[in-house]
Structures are given as C-alpha cells and as structure tokens.
Amino acid sequence: MANSSLPQEQKMYDTALNLIGVIAKVPLVKVDREQFLRQQFANSPYLEEILLLGPQSVYTPKALEKKARAIVRSNTNKTSAVSFATGLPANPFVMVPAAGADVAQYFGFALHMAQQIAYLFGEDELFTNGGELTEEAKVRVIAYLGVMCGAAGAGNLIVQTSRVVGQNVGKKVAGQALTKTTWYPLVKKIGVLLGQKITKKTVEKTISKAVPLLGGVVSGGLTFATFRSMGFRLTDEFFKLVTGEDQEEMELNPEFLASIVDVDGPNHRRR
Template identity: 60%
Template sequence: MAEPSQDKLYSTTLRTIGVVAKLPVVRVDREAFLRKQFSDFEHLDVILERGPQAVYSVESLRKKANSLIRNSTAKTSAVSFAAGLPGNPAVMVAAGGADVVQYFGFAINLAQQIAYLFGEDELFEGGGELSEAAQVRVIAFLGAMFGAAGAASLVAKTSKVAGANIGKKVAAQALTKTAWYPLVKKVGAIIGMKITKKTVEKAITKAVPVVGGVVSAGLTFVTFRPMGHRLADTLVRNLNGEFDDVLDLNSEFAARAESVVIVPETAEDAKP
C-alpha cells in the first residue's frame, strides 16, 4: 500500500486540530493557569504581564515543567485506560479515532501549559476558535513533542519572543505564500502520519478484552511523557537563544520544497 501523500497527511493534521480545538478539556486560560502555578510567589503581576521567564531562571522553570508533565501524563493515561476498554466491535475503528482525538487534546492542553510556563502568549485568543496563526503554533508545538525534523525551528519562528509578528504576517498574505509555509506543511505532514498510526494502534487495543485498556494506558504513558519533555527542552533552547541564527527560506527554494517526501518513521526515530 502506498504511503499517504504529504498533502493528505497535512490535511489530516488540520482536520484533527480543528476537532480537538472544540473540546473543553483542551483550552488552558493563560492567566488562570499562571495565577494557579504562582499564587504564592512574589511578582505575580510581572509574571502575568511578561511571563514567568521574566522573573525566574530558565533552569528553575524547566524543573517546574517536570511536575506539569508528570501530572498530565498520569491523568492522560487514566483516561486512556477507560477509553481503551472494549466496546461494540462494529464501532471499534470509530472509537479508536475518538480516542486519538482525546489523546491529541491532552497533548495540546499540555503544550499550552508548558508554553505559558516559558513565556508564550495566549493560544486561544478571546476564547474562540483557533486562528490560522494559532494553528501554525499548534503544529509547531506538536511537531516538537514528536521530535519532528524542523519543528524546533518552527517553534522559534512562531514564539512570542522571536516571532511576535506571525499573526500580522499571516494576515498580510495567505499562509501558502509565506516563505516558511513548506516547513509548516512538512512538520504538519509528519504529525498527520502520527495521527494515522495512532488511530490504527488505538483501534487494535480495543479488540482485546480488558487487556486492551491496560495496553492503551501503557502506550499513552510511554509516549506522552517524552513528548512533554521534548517540547520543554525546545522552549528552553529557544529562551537560551539557540535558534537566533535560524534562516528563512528564499521564495524560489520554498516553492520547490513543497514537493518534499515524508520518510516513514524508523525504529530508531521511535525511541523516546
């Protein structure tokens, strides 16, 4: 069977993000989150206005991120166990898909927590649907969580510190016309491949009575925790200025780069 095209995989990612963004559990209010995390700390006003990185060292924030990742992983695995319990075989594949939406919902929820901890601004502006610029940021976060090639550069381009004008850039011209669109599409396609593989994986676990729930929770725990740490490490590197020398693609190369082939994940790539 032929591998899905980059366009198809990218579309899968956009559709999944669109569905996931509607789940109440996905959205994290930045101010409420920061107030809860730093309620007993001094300089809360500065933290709310400029971000925790304006008050605390990157190293201390990285340690705090460990706690967020640990707690989120435990919650996600528990929910995955319940969702992994066998149901009607006729709806097994559909249920597997729903479980995947739930999985990515928790991933985006955790991504927001980690991002806000390292000074990024609100993802769901006004509490509404994700804007096109916000979708790009979600792709960057998820790409970093999965260790996708180029995702770290995309995080740097879309971060509050290095890419505060992303919204203006997208508004000024169609996303497809920007020099960095090929990178967005490439990272998005890699995520699309992950979504496709996760859907099959989740559907299979539902076919195993009782054990399916244990397998589902185990797979979630093994994969979800490293995802959080990858994003946290990427944001640490971003704050440390390691991506300051990121170069934009020239328009001619960017146009050719859209035809890049997505290489299936190898066993080596799958290691956390």
C-alpha cells in the first residue's frame, strides 16, 4: 500500500520544485542582501558590521523580531492589494484559467518576504552564481517555504542549513546533486508537503476566480489571512534560531515534573 503512494508523493515534490524554478527566474522575487540591509539600517552607526556579520551580531533577537514583523505586515498589505487586482476576471462572465500564474505570484511574494526575514537574522545571500539558485539555495528555499506553510520538520532543516549556527552548507553540497545530500529525505518530505499546499492554493484561487465581482474580494481575503501568518511563522523560527531555543523540547507541566522527581528521584530525566 505504501508503494502505491510513491507516484503521488513524487508528483507533489516535483510540483514544489517546478514552482521554485519558475519563481526563481522572476527578477522582482530576488532581494539583494546588501541593498536591503543598507535600506533597513541606513541610520545605524554599525552598518559596516551589519553588512559583514549580519544584523543579529549587532541587535538583540527581540529588536530584530519587531522589525521582521513590521516587514511582514508591509509585505502582506502589498500582496493583498495585488491579489485583489488580479482576482478580478477580465470578463465577469468568463472564468479566467490563470490560477497557475496567480499561485506562482503568491509564492513568489512569499519567497521575496522570506529572503528579507532571513537577511535580518543573519543569513547569507540566497541568489548567487549570477542570480541562479545553487543546490544549497534550493534546500534553503524549500526550508523557508516549508516553515511558512507549516510543514513539519522544516524548522529543523533551517537549523541544519543556517549560517548563524555555523554550518558551512555550501561546501557540503558543492558539486553534489540535491538527491545525494545527507538531508535529502527531509528535503523530500518537506517538498511533498509543500507541493500539497501549492495544489490546495491553486484550487482556492480557481474557486475565487469563478465568482465574478466577489472573486477579487475572496482572493485578497485569502491572501491577507494566510500571508501574514506565513511571515510570522518564519520570523518565529529564526527568532528561535538566534536565541538558541530548543525547537524540539517542550516545557513540562510543573505537576507532572514534580511527580517524576517524587517517583524516580531528583536526578532522573525521562525523554
């Protein structure tokens, strides 16, 4: 039974990779790290340190989180306005079969915002090598979009690929195909979930376009409701990363913790 699901999983994974390939070619999706940081910290006396080492080396995680959330709100407002405009069919009586383009636009905006958040928290330039996505960059894109879409394990992938935690990912994947990297199983799993989200979003966009005038309102509403939460998810993940919070360990109920100490002794820890 498990084998029968493999073709569908591969289809979802290919959907995610294909979309990433499409949006990566759009110039407006790309964020120049240095230009962005110069704009955000134009009045800072520590601009050179920020450009060289990242904002996280100068400012507290809380200060960066506040700035990231402001950026998310700004991106959300801009994206909703565009989505409202494109949600209106050219002919009110004919459903426009352009859901695929709309979805690409939606995730293109998401990747644009993801770069801004990542750069705030000290990550390296995403688009290098003449503006192309390297294998390492593809992993980072899958991780970013995966977190934004709520895919389980995507946060762990960000930790593994992050410059902030000292991983020299570029050398690890240099000259390797994505399928040969050690974390490919996790990348594949997140990519499948991302493909499912993309497919679901395509259906939502198609339905919204089927309603003549209301279509624009529905499209913009869907964007505003989901886009902001996507940005906040990624912000929260990077905040955990730079503060060193354990993303896997959950805080125990004090009463339960006391019962463990009583029964098993003060030095016992149950995993």
